[in-house]
Structure formats: structure tokens, C-alpha cells
Amino acid sequence: MRLLITGGAGFIGSNFVRYILKKYPDYQVMVLDALTYAGNRDNFEENIWQNPKFSFYHGNICDKEVVDSLMRDTDTVVHFAAETHVDRSILEAGTFIQTDVYGTYVLLEAARKYKVKRFVHISTDEVYGEAKSPTGENRPSLETDPLMPKSPYAASKAGADRLAFSYYTTYQLPVVISRCSNNYGPNQYPEKLIPLFITNALENEPLPVYGSGKNTRDWIHVLDHCAALDILLHSEGQDGEAFNIGGGQEFNILQISKTILKMLEKNESALQFVLDRPGHVMRHAVDTSKIKNVFGWQPKIDFDEGIKQTVDWYIKNESWWQKIKGKSIEYQEFTKKWYEERN
Numbered sequence: 001m002r003l004l005i006t007g008g009a010g011f012i013g014s015n016f017v018r019y020i021l022k023k024y025p026d027y028q029v030m031v032l033d034a035l036t037y038a039g040n041r042d043n044f045e046e047n048i049w050q051n052p053k054f055s056f057y058h059g060n061i062c063d064k065e066v067v068d069s070l071m072r073d074t075d076t077v078v079h080f081a082a083e084t085h086v087d088r089s090i091l092e093a094g095t096f097i098q099t100d101v102y103g104t105y106v107l108l109e110a111a112r113k114y115k116v117k118r119f120v121h122i123s124t125d126e127v128y129g130e131a132k133s134p135t136g137e138n139r140p141s142l143e144t145d146p147l148m149p150k151s152p153y154a155a156s157k158a159g160a161d162r163l164a165f166s167y168y169t170t171y172q173l174p175v176v177i178s179r180c181s182n183n184y185g186p187n188q189y190p191e192k193l194i195p196l197f198i199t200n201a202l203e204n205e206p207l208p209v210y211g212s213g214k215n216t217r218d219w220i221h222v223l224d225h226c227a228a229l230d231i232l233l234h235s236e237g238q239d240g241e242a243f244n245i246g247g248g249q250e251f252n253i254l255q256i257s258k259t260i261l262k263m264l265e266k267n268e269s270a271l272q273f274v275l276d277r278p279g280h281v282m283r284h285a286v287d288t289s290k291i292k293n294v295f296g297w298q299p300k301i302d303f304d305e306g307i308k309q310t311v312d313w314y315i316k317n318e319s320w321w322q323k324i325k326g327k328s329i330e331y332q333e334f335t336k337k338w339y340e341e342r343n
């Protein structure tokens with residue numbers, strides 16, 4: 001298999017690259033990544049750079065020429081590349097629409113032209129908005145629920161999700177779509193909740209909790225997500241289908257914060273309640289019966305164990321996150337701008 005992995009230098013993408021190269025040593029893996037603030041060459045260990053089956057292309061998915069030149073040599077696409085941070089989308093939505101919607105269009109067009117055999121589109125459970133039935137009953141989202149995204153990030157992902165679907169219905173492009181819940185694990189950029197809280201706690205900085213901290217998310221370890229994507233990548237007969245993926249482990253933000261503080265033996269006085277995020281979703285949760293029934297997929301990593309491993313990873317890899325968090329002007333500027341706008 002000749003795989004084109006977009007956004008492979010980001011959090012989930014780099015975990016997926018590692019997973020695929022280990023499990024399928026014969027596969028050719030090409031990564032296309034623009035190396036935005038969230039993309040990081042350091043997410044690939046030396047043995048990956050040395051692997052003859054791995055190649056890295058620094059480029060933008062919105063660039064038709066670059067995409068075309070790589071798609072020519074590809075039979076399968078796994079499309080992770082996106083702007084991904086909800087807070088940033090509230091400050092500046094334009095780049096989200098450009099990358100997440102237009103960039104997806106560029107990839108779909110090239111995939112159609114070069115007749116790729118499988119296009120795995122990475123969507124998100126954020127596309128559903130609140131986890132509710134169409135009549136307002138509080139329950140995990142189903143694939144058949146209406147898409148009611150509540151942030152510019154979620155809306156641009158919803159656009160890309162349906163655009164990918166339309167390339168199946170219109171052009172029979174063999175697309176399959178994943179809608180996963182909140183991932184956690186190694187190599188996640190430290191502006192996202194779990195790595196932000198771990199690294200702040202390690203630095204004895206406050207942990208900023210939006211609103212009441214009662215908003216809940218369904219947490220999944222990134223390797224469970226990778227295993228589900230592996231199944232979708234090799235699936236047959238499911239063209240055009242969307243699949244929810246989730247850990248089935250719901251915790252609110254306060255519970256997550258307290259777990260992290262306890263693990264690091266820090267005091268709960270580090271919690272700092274801040275003004276709520278506009279459009280903040282109260283509950284994201286997905287019903288994963290479909291992927292379980294069709295493919296027998298189940299998450300394997302228990303949250304207690306997964307979070308312990310993740311905290312350990314951040315303790316052991318301080319130089320990885322310090323380079324981004326402590327020394328990055330970009331990171332400092334984003335944080336400053338965000339807090340200025342929120343106060």
C-alpha cells in the first residue's frame with residue numbers, strides 16, 4: 001500500500017504514522033504537512049526518519065500542484081491535516097475554512113483524478129454540537145443525527161465531512177469518514193486541555209478551567225483511535241459511511257483537572273476558574289454501536305491507565321514541550337491574545 005498521510009506531523013497523525021510503520025513494515029508512508037505551529041518534526045523519532053519506507057513532504061494541502069504530484073504515487077489517503085483548536089477558531093476563523101474546507105476539496109479532487117482506492121477522511125464528534133437526539137433528549141450522538149456544529153472549527157470540519165461524503169455520492173470516490181471523540185496521549189500540542197494541564201501543573205502554573213468546569217467529553221487514547229482508523233483504512237463495502245469512534249469514558253473538565261493534580265501531587269488551589277468559552281458545548285459523547293457491530297472494534301485502553309502513561313510521557317519529554325511552550329513566540333502570542341479578548 002502507498003499511503004499519503006496529511007497532517008502526519010501533528011498529534012494524531014504522528015501517532016498513526018508510528019503505528020502503521022510498525023504494524024505494516026511493507027507499506028510506503030508519505031507525509032504531507034505544512035508544519036504549522038501544531039506540526040512538529042520532533043514528533044518523528046530518528047528511526048522513523050531513517051526508515052526507507054517513510055518520506056516527508058513539507059507543503060500545504062491547499063497547494064494543488066504539490067497535492068497532485070503526491071497523489072499520482074498514492075493509492076490510499078488518510079487525511080488528518082486541519083486547523084484544530086476551537087479557541088483559535090474563535091479568534092480567527094478564516095484559516096480554518098481555508099485549510100479544513102478548501103484544503104479537503106483540493107485533496108478530494110486530486111484523489112478523484114488519480115482514482116485512489118481508499119480515502120479516509122478524519123472528521124470529529126464536534127460536528128454534532130451537543131450530544132442530544134433531534135428531539136432534545138440528552139444522549140450520545142448517532143451517525144444519523146443532524147450536524148449542529150457550535151464553533152467555527154466544528155463548522156469547518158462539518159463542511160469538510162459532508163464534502164467528502166458528496167465525492168462518494170457524486171463521483172463514487174471510495175471515502176470513509178471517522179468521527180472521533182477527544183483524543184489524549186503523547187505528542188499532543190500543549191494548548192489542548194490535557195497536555196496544557198499536565199504541563200501547567202508541572203510548572204506550578206494555574207490550570208484555567210472554563211466556566212463551571214462541568215462540561216463533559218468522551219476521552220479516547222490516541223492509540224485506540226489509530227486502531228479504529230486501521231480498520232477503516234482496510235475496510236470494504238462501507239464507502240460513503242461515517243463511523244463514530246469513542247472511548248466510552250466520559251469525564252468533565254474538573255474531574256480531569258483533579259485527576260492530573262492528584263497524580264502530580266499538586267494542590268487543587270491551582271484550579272483557576274475563567275470566563276466560559278463562547279459557544280462552549282456542554283456534552284460531547286458518541287454512540288459507537290455502529291463501528292462495534294460492523295467491525296467488532298472496541299477501545300482497549302482504560303482511562304486510568306492511559307492518563308497515567310500520558311502524564312509519564314510529559315514528565316519524561318519535557319524538552320519536547322518546553323521547546324513549543326516555553327520558547328515559542330507563537331504560543332506566547334496566542335495565549336496573550338486569547339486572555340486579552342476574554343477579559
Ligand SMILES: NC(=O)c1ccc[n+]([C@@H]2O[C@H](COP(=O)([O-])OP(=O)(O)OC[C@H]3O[C@@H](n4cnc5c(N)ncnc54)[C@H](O)[C@@H]3O)[C@@H](O)[C@H]2O)c1
Pocket residue numbers: 006007008009010011012013032033034035036037038039040059060061062079080081082083084085099103122123124125157179180181182183184188189
Ligand atoms: N485531537 C482530537 O481530540 C481530535 C478528535 C477528533 C478528530 N480530530 C481530527 O483529527 C485530525 C488531527 O488532529 P490533531 O489533534 O492531530 O491536530 P494537530 O493540530 O495536532 O495537527 C494538525 C496537523 O495538520 C498540519 N496542517 C495544518 N494545516 C495544514 C495545511 N494547510 N496543509 C498541510 N498540513 C497542515 C499541522 O502542521 C499539524 O501537523 C484533525 O482533522 C482533527 O480535526 C482530532
